[in-house]
Amino acid sequence: MPHRNAPLTETGRLRLARCVVEDGWPLRRAAERFQVSVTTAQRWASRYRALGEAGMADRSSRPRRSPRRTPIRTERRIIKVRLARRWGPARIAHLLRLAPSTVHRVPRYGLARLAHLDRATGRVIRRYERDRPGELVHVDIKKLGNIPDGGGHKVLGRPAGRKNRTNAGYGYLHTAVDDHSRLAYSEILPDERKETATGFWARAQVFFTSCGITVERVLTDNGSCHRSRLWRDTLAAAGITHKRTRAYRPQTNGKVERFHRTLLDEWAYARPYRSEQERRAAFPAWLHAYNHHRGHTALKGQPPASRVPNLSGQYT
Helix, strand or coil: HHHHHHHHCCCHHHHHHHHCCCCCCCCHHHHHHHCCCCHHHHHHHHHHHHHHHHHHHHCCCCCCCCCCCCCCHHHHHHHHHHHCCCCCCCHHHHHHHHHHHHHCCCCCCCCHHHEEEEECCCCCCCCCCCCCCCCCCCEEEEEEEEECCCHHHHHCCCCHHHHHHCCCCCEEEEEEECCCCCCCCEEEECCHHHHHHHHHHHHHHHHCCCCCCCCCCCECCCCHHEEEEEEHHHHHHHCCCEEEECCCCCCHHHHHHHHHHHHEEEHHHCCCCCCHHEEEEEHHHHHHHHHHCCCCCHHCCCCCHHCCCCHHHCCC
C-alpha cells in the first residue's frame, strides 16, 4: 500500500506507464499529466517495460546488502542480556564492551519496551483505565520531610542543611486520585493514623461530590489506617466498596503513586524553599494548576478537569 502522501496508486502507475510505453507520450508530458517528477515517470515506465503490470507493485526499501550491519551473533548476545537482566542499552554496552549506539540500533525482535515491563518479574505491566469518573478512586499516603526554618541543604548547602534539619519532623500527604479523569484531591496532614485518614477521606468525598462525581470504589494499600474498622465502616456507610492492593505490589495503585512523583518534581523539590510554611503555601496553587491547567500525557495533553464536565463547566 502506498503511503498517504503518494501521488500514484498502483492503478495510477499503470496508467502512467502505458501512456509512455504504449501510447508514446514524452516523459515530461506524462509527468505533468500525472503531477509527478520526470524521474518518477521514467522509473515506472522502465519497470513496466521490464516486468509488465507486476512491476507496478510496491517494493521493500530495504537494501540488498548491509555491509555495516551488526553481526547476527552480537545481536543475539545483546538480546540474551536484555531478556535475562532487563537492562537498558548503556548497561548492556558496558557489559559486552560495545558502543551504546550499537546496542540502540539492534531491533527488539518483538520484545516489549523496558518501560512496559515489571523489572522484578519481566512480565508486561497491564495498564487500565475506568470508563467513568468515580468508578474507582486511588488513595495513598506519602511521607515527606519538612523543611526547617532558614532552608535545607538546597539553600544552605549539605553541611549546614544537615545541621539545620534537626527535629524538623515530617508531613504526610494524603491523596485521592480519580482513575478515569486523574482529578486529584490532596492534603498535608501531621500523621497517618486511622482518625486522620478517615477525616481526610470525608473531605475528599465532599470534594468529588461537589465536582459531580459519585465515588463507587476506593483502592488503597495495606497500611494499618486503611485496614482499620473505622476506615471500613466509613466507606460502608457511604455505600463505597473498598479494595486493597496485593501485598508488595504498589504498581496496582500506580496512578496515585505517579501523582506523588509528579508532585515531588513539580512542587516539593521544584525550587529551594526557605521554610516548610513557604512550601505549603505554594501547594494549593500547584494542585489547582494540576487539575485545571497542566496537560496530562495519559489524557492526550488535556488537564484532568477536561474529563469532569461539571468541573470544567461543560454540563451535560
